[in-house]
Amino acid sequence: MTVETQPQFHVLAVDDSVLDRKLIERLLKTSSYQVTTVDSGTKALEFLGIQDENSENAASVSPHHQEVEVNLIITDYCMPGITGYDLLKKVKESSSLRDIPVVIMSSENIPSRISRCMEEGADEFFLKPVQLSDVSRLKPHILKKSVKCQDENQNQNKSVTTISSPTNNVSGNKRKATDDGICSERIRTRYSAGPVTIV
């Protein structure tokens, strides 16, 4: 059994598709990340310790600190309930969580969507299907945030944001470029076994 000389970084992956969850989990674990997957933005917020006021399980606000440190959040954009964009906003509004880098994944290449996410503070925007080459770009964002930055002006240290494009996306998506943030109505039967998978 090899001894880990470096601490493993922990990524929270959010996607309502069980297939995509399996894929992102494998991609991340292959890249030596510890992974937690959840199937909704609501569950992601619960895991992070923020209570979502729109949550179906409207219990009293939990004051506990998240027990496991999360080094990066990677989330699908289009999800039933709260979208990846909503999740991004909530994370950036939280004083305890705003420094966690957030990456958005989407199957649709809509420029206005991408710029909205970047403006809201997303560190990367990946086009699906996500590949190993995309995952290899996560480390700098995690390391950047974990280093105590002496410089007050964060903008100087912000890396140039790039948008990845999968090589097999042959024909460009000619759908309407307008995107007011509303995903097409998602009707998905939840048949995944457990809500949270910590591996």
Add this chain to the structure above:
Amino acid sequence: MNIQDLQNLQLIQIASERIRNVERPRSVSSVSPFINNNSTILSSCGVLCLNPTQESINQEGNTQREKAMDVNMLQRTYSDLLTSLFREGILNQQFTELQQLQDENNPGFVYEVVSLFFEDAGRLINELISNFNQQAVDYKKIDAYVHQLKGSSASIGAEKIRSVCQTFREYYDKNDIQGCYNCIQPLNQEFVTFKSKLEALFTLEQQIVAAGGSIPMMRH
């Protein structure tokens, strides 16, 4: 199913029968040689040495040689099938990405993911078909299903299915109902084809492994 599929299936059947009929060698020596009358030398580690009785060598040799040939044939059939799937555009590069994520620690990864897709896509297509048969068709709902199917098929590299989904959504954007409707049957057909070919691929994998061989890696 086309002629090639039938031939592939027949080959699989012949191969599996031969494997069943082959006697297991009683002892396994790491340095045993197998020489047949045609001077073909087969050895698990490339070393040649001599056994006392020629007859026992030939018998053992034929058994082991047959087995090795069966594995080779299975491997060739597998490679041919996989190559044809890419050439026909049924699979794309994303499938190769999945294969690269599979290793000795996660030997069943591709199988698991594709199985998830079979379930997911099968369910979605059934929903599509039943929704189209309604009196009042809810096209928004149908588009949502197709969106999901497009995402899943893209995730595993099912190129033709993904492509039909994209065509459907282009018709939807133009409010072309007939165009949308015309996509449903091809979608179902592509799924049926995809499923049967991938199932054949996985069956070959199982047989190769059962026969002691390794799965050939595609080179791109």
